[in-house]
Amino acid sequence: MITKETARRLDPVRVIDTALAIADDEGPAAVSFRKLAAQHDVTPMALYRHFKDKDDLLAALGDRLLADVVLPEPTDEPWDQQMHALLSAFVAALRAHPRLADLTLARILVAEPGLALAERALGLLVEGGFAVDDAAEIGRQSICSLIALVTTDPIAREVSDPEAREASLRRKRASLGALSPTQYPLVTSAAGALVCPSSQERYYAVGVDLVVAGIRGVLDQ
Numbered sequence: 001m002i003t004k005e006t007a008r009r010l011d012p013v014r015v016i017d018t019a020l021a022i023a024d025d026e027g028p029a030a031v032s033f034r035k036l037a038a039q040h041d042v043t044p045m046a047l048y049r050h051f052k053d054k055d056d057l058l059a060a061l062g063d064r065l066l067a068d069v070v071l072p073e074p075t076d077e078p079w080d081q082q083m084h085a086l087l088s089a090f091v092a093a094l095r096a097h098p099r100l101a102d103l104t105l106a107r108i109l110v111a112e113p114g115l116a117l118a119e120r121a122l123g124l125l126v127e128g129g130f131a132v133d134d135a136a137e138i139g140r141q142s143i144c145s146l147i148a149l150v151t152t153d154p155i156a157r158e159v160s161d162p163e164a165r166e167a168s169l170r171r172k173r174a175s176l177g178a179l180s181p182t183q184y185p186l187v188t189s190a191a192g193a194l195v196c197p198s199s200q201e202r203y204y205a206v207g208v209d210l211v212v213a214g215i216r217g218v219l220d221q
Contacts, residue, residue: 010042012050016060020097027099028058059110062103066113068093071120079128084212086120091146091204098156101147108143129219138218142211149207154196169196 018039019031031054033044051057070093072085094101108114118139125135150156155165176191187194197203 010040010046010049012060015040015047015050016057016064019057020061020064020100023061023100024097028061028103031057031061033057058103059107061100062105062107063111063113065093065097065100065104066107066111066117068096069113069117071116079124080212080216083121083124083128083215084208086117086124087142087146087211088208090117090143091150091208094147094150095153095156095200095204098150098153101150105144105147125215128215138215142215145211146207149204153200153203155200155203172196 015036018036022031022035033047033051033054037044037047051060070089072082072089075082077085094104104114108118121139121142122132122135125138126132130138172195173191176194177188179188181188
């Protein structure tokens with residue numbers, strides 16, 4: 001029998017919050033019903049009231065990330081500037097949970113927040129001059145590129161401990177710097193920037209700029 005106290009502990013929003021914290025620290029593979037049950041002081045079977053299996057739980061995490069996307073209000077700005085703002089909002093939500101960013105891909109055309117994002121993006125692309133089917137392909141590839149931008153963030157992929165992270169980055173810089181400057185003059189001179197961006201803000205700004213510029217470039221072909 002599920003008591004009121006157990007039901008409170010099993011509030012799906014609170015369970016997702018816990019799963020999100022675990023996944024942020026250890027990755028989605030570390031999320032388990034057993035671990036969640038222990039943190040909520042219930043049996044693992046009790047969680048099946050809300051999630052039929054781990055895949056269902058991970059889907060809920062993807063939905064949470066999409067729900068965090070703050071869609072900018074439509075403006076009178078050119079379509080590409082509005083697209084830039086829209087994609088920047090998408091990236092901003094994913095940046096908070098880089099280990100989970102790829103969970104959003106399968107949920108964009110399922111979860112209501114993802115559908116709202118897709119509809120806005122398609123509308124802007126059609127406004128820019130793309131046919132609907134071409135807009136769908138451009139939109140899909142743009143979203144995939146930005147998810148990859150987040151999941152491959154050189155800083156986010158490192159260990160969270162600052163000292164350990166810096167030690168790892170130093171080793172990588174040293175490894176590139178030790179290459180033959182005659183054979184690899186540009187790689188060795190750019191070792192620092194290749195290993196780690198000067199700042200995460202610039203890393204993401206350049207990433208979104210490249211995607212939007214690419215969209216404009218396809219339109220101009």
